[in-house]
Amino acid sequence: MSTQLKLSEVETYIGQYHILQGVSFEVREGEVTVLLGRNGAGKTTTLRTIMGLNPPSKGEVIYKGEVIQGLPTYTVAQKGIGYVPEDQGIFSGLTVEENMKVAMKNNDDATKERLDWILELFPDLKKFWKKQGGLLSGGQKQMLSIARAYINENDLLLIDEPSKGLAPIVVEKVMETILQMKEKTTIVLVEQNFMMASTIGDKFYIIDDGKTVSEGSMNLLKEDEEMRRKYLGIA
Amino acid sequence: MNNRMNILYVITAVFLLVLPFVYESRTLLILLTQVFIFAIFAMSYDILLGYTGIVSFGHAMFFGIGAYTIGVFMKQFEPTIPYFLLAVLVTIVLTAIVSFVLGLLTLRLKSHFYAMLTLAFSGLFLVLAEKWRTVTYGNDGFTFRIPDLFKDRTDFYLICLVTMIVVFAILRRFTSSPLGRVLQAIRENEQRTESLGYSILHYKVIASVISGVMAGLAGLLYSMSLRFVNTSVFTMDITLDALLMTIIGGVGTLVGAIIGAGLIEFAHHWLTELAKVHWIFERWIIFFGIIYILAVMFFPMGIVGTLKKIKLNRTKKEEKKAEEKIAS
Numbered sequence: 087m088s089t090q091l092k093l094s095e096v097e098t099y100i101g102q103y104h105i106l107q108g109v110s111f112e113v114r115e116g117e118v119t120v121l122l123g124r125n126g127a128g129k130t131t132t133l134r135t136i137m138g139l140n141p142p143s144k145g146e147v148i149y150k151g152e153v154i155q156g157l158p159t160y161t162v163a164q165k166g167i168g169y170v171p172e173d174q175g176i177f178s179g180l181t182v183e184e185n186m187k188v189a190m191k192n193n194d195d196a197t198k199e200r201l202d203w204i205l206e207l208f209p210d211l212k213k214f215w216k217k218q219g220g221l222l223s224g225g226q227k228q229m230l231s232i233a234r235a236y237i238n239e240n241d242l243l244l245i246d247e248p249s250k251g252l253a254p255i256v257v258e259k260v261m262e263t264i265l266q267m268k269e270k271t272t273i274v275l276v277e278q279n280f281m282m283a284s285t286i287g288d289k290f291y292i293i294d295d296g297k298t299v300s301e302g303s304m305n306l307l308k309e310d311e312e313m314r315r316k317y318l319g320i321a
Numbered sequence: 322m323n324n325r326m327n328i329l330y331v332i333t334a335v336f337l338l339v340l341p342f343v344y345e346s347r348t349l350l351i352l353l354t355q356v357f358i359f360a361i362f363a364m365s366y367d368i369l370l371g372y373t374g375i376v377s378f379g380h381a382m383f384f385g386i387g388a389y390t391i392g393v394f395m396k397q398f399e400p401t402i403p404y405f406l407l408a409v410l411v412t413i414v415l416t417a418i419v420s421f422v423l424g425l426l427t428l429r430l431k432s433h434f435y436a437m438l439t440l441a442f443s444g445l446f447l448v449l450a451e452k453w454r455t456v457t458y459g460n461d462g463f464t465f466r467i468p469d470l471f472k473d474r475t476d477f478y479l480i481c482l483v484t485m486i487v488v489f490a491i492l493r494r495f496t497s498s499p500l501g502r503v504l505q506a507i508r509e510n511e512q513r514t515e516s517l518g519y520s521i522l523h524y525k526v527i528a529s530v531i532s533g534v535m536a537g538l539a540g541l542l543y544s545m546s547l548r549f550v551n552t553s554v555f556t557m558d559i560t561l562d563a564l565l566m567t568i569i570g571g572v573g574t575l576v577g578a579i580i581g582a583g584l585i586e587f588a589h590h591w592l593t594e595l596a597k598v599h600w601i602f603e604r605w606i607i608f609f610g611i612i613y614i615l616a617v618m619f620f621p622m623g624i625v626g627t628l629k630k631i632k633l634n635r636t637k638k639e640e641k642k643a644e645e646k647i648a649s
Contacts, residue, residue, distance in 0.1 A: 137516055163518035175513035177506045179573075187499065188506045189517050221637075234517070 090115045090242055090272050091136070096145035096155075097296075098128075098135045105131045106142070107296035113242070118264075118273045120287035120304065122280075122318055128296040129276040130172055133244045136274075137169050138162045149242070168235035172246040172276075174227045178220025182211055182230060185219050189234040197237065204233045207263055225256035232263060242272045249279045261285060280318065284308050292318070330576075337482055341475045350478050351546075356586045357481040358542045361488050362559075363566035363578035365535035370564070371573030372496055373528040374508035376432055379439030381559035382446045383420065383533040385552075387412045387540030392550035393456055395465040405468050412537045420533025424526035440557070447555040462551020471545060481542055485579070488535060492575055495531065504528050508573075536563075565609070569616045571623025580624055588612065 091113040098106040106128050113119045121129045134140040136147055138159040147155040154162055177185050190197055205212040208229040214222060228248055235243055249257040261282050277283040290307050292300040341350055362384060369375040394408035427438045450457045471477045495501050503524050506514040515521050544550040570581025595602035620627050
């Protein structure tokens with residue numbers, strides 16, 4: 087499996103705050119790479135840095151062999167990187183249909199097929215097709231956010247805490263969906279819910295105080311109770 | 322719902338088309354002509370504020386460019402239809418160029434910086450109109466003749482009405498097109514729209530050009546209606562009128578801009594008339610200030626926005642009732 091995304095010693099400032107102080111990791115094609123760490127460790131900033139929303143001051147971000155740091159966000163997105171932000175980023179004044187149509191880069195048969203597949207996966211979106219995005223429940227918004235990132239044939243999806251604030255039953259549904267998406271695309275997942283992360287993930291990286299401090303296969307982390315306690319605060 | 326609204330639009334348009342033939346009132350005709358012209362101007366502002374989330378304090382510059390272009394053409398050349406059409410073309414080209422260059426230079430900035438810069442650029446045009454006396458005749462302005470086709474008040478009323486309807490139809494189609502949807506997405510969340518692969522600046526400049534051209538056409542009709550133009554077309558008051566009309570009518574609705582233009586123009590007229598009753602009404606601008614404060618406090622979504630909200634709440638209640646019925 088080839089390396090799709092590589093971050094080398096990436097440092098990012100937000101205003102005067104030095105948030106990322108040396109994040110390095112590799113994402114291999116077809117895998118789900120999970121970024122773990124405590125609140126405020128720099129996981130969300132890492133995804134935003136990849137997207138160009140918070141450009142790095144040092145280090146390199148390489149996607150499919152091409153340096154992408156410093157590129158505007160829309161160019162990064164056009165290269166085939168989909169992003170599901172932590173706050174879902176739903177356009178609340180637009181209907182579900184309009185939200186999906188804004189996200190569609192093409193209107194070809196392949197996209198229509200993907201849309202059919204998505205609507206089968208998320209029947210609620212079909213049900214509320216003409217409803218304003220702002221009137222959906224938290225779970226439905228999350229599904230719309232994921233669906234929007236998945237409607238195009240993106241080679242890499244960055245998903246930020248998809249389970250945040252959702253009821254357990256909805257978390258299960260989101261987890262099932264990501265598992266199905268895993269078969270078709272490479273995913274970088276930021277997740278606090280360890281059960282979900284360990285079920286979906288193939289590989290993990292732990293970010294602590296803006297630095298990558300540990301990495302390995304997810305199976306390894308499942309067995310290493312001490313590491314989980316040290317960096318994630320869970321037994 | 323959409324069909325019902327379309328029928329309402331058609332009925333209103335037919336009523337306004339027939340009105341001058343069944344009700345003879347020169348004052349009303351002139352007043353309604355002003356409403357149509359300012360409705361075009363307010364709709365152009367709604368594209369910026371309501372659909373793209375851009376606050377401009379310099380929208381009067383496009384209005385003024387249109388007003389002066391027709392004035393200068395009609396004054397310097399013969400007031401004939403070919404020169405009128407040439408003036409329309411020059412207005413479109415000038416406003417498009419100015420809005421394009423201005424947009425490219427300033428729309429990268431955060432909204433409040435953009436607002437202040439547009440105010441500064443508008444001020445530049447005002448100074449230019451004041452100082453370039455050989456063409457603009459300075460603050461005093463100048464009168465000019467217009468082609469015979471527009472001389473009759475009823476004909477001019479009908480031309481302005483049809484122009485407003487055409488502009489409304491074009492902008493409505495534009496806002497519901499894929500491009501219009503992207504603009505609305507930008508208004509809601511710029512970063513998220515950019516993450517979907519859209520160049521924000523590119524789309525904002527498109528909105529700025531369309532809005533600028535429409536405002537220029539409104540300015541052109543405005544000075545034609547007066548057959549006079551002076552530097553007042555570049556002042557902040559003109560921009561504030563557009564802002565007030567859009568906010569009172571309801572931002573992001575287009576039809577709200579038309580309603581807002583109607584309300585403000587009629588209120589302006591009535592308050593001026595009331596000056597005969599009491600001197601306090603001579604200071605009508607105070608009442609406009611009060612209307613503006615009350616509108617922002619109690620109807621922040623404007624008339625159309627508030628009506629939409631009421632309808633939405635009613636639908637929600639009905640849905641809830643239906644769900645409870647099914648559950649029981």
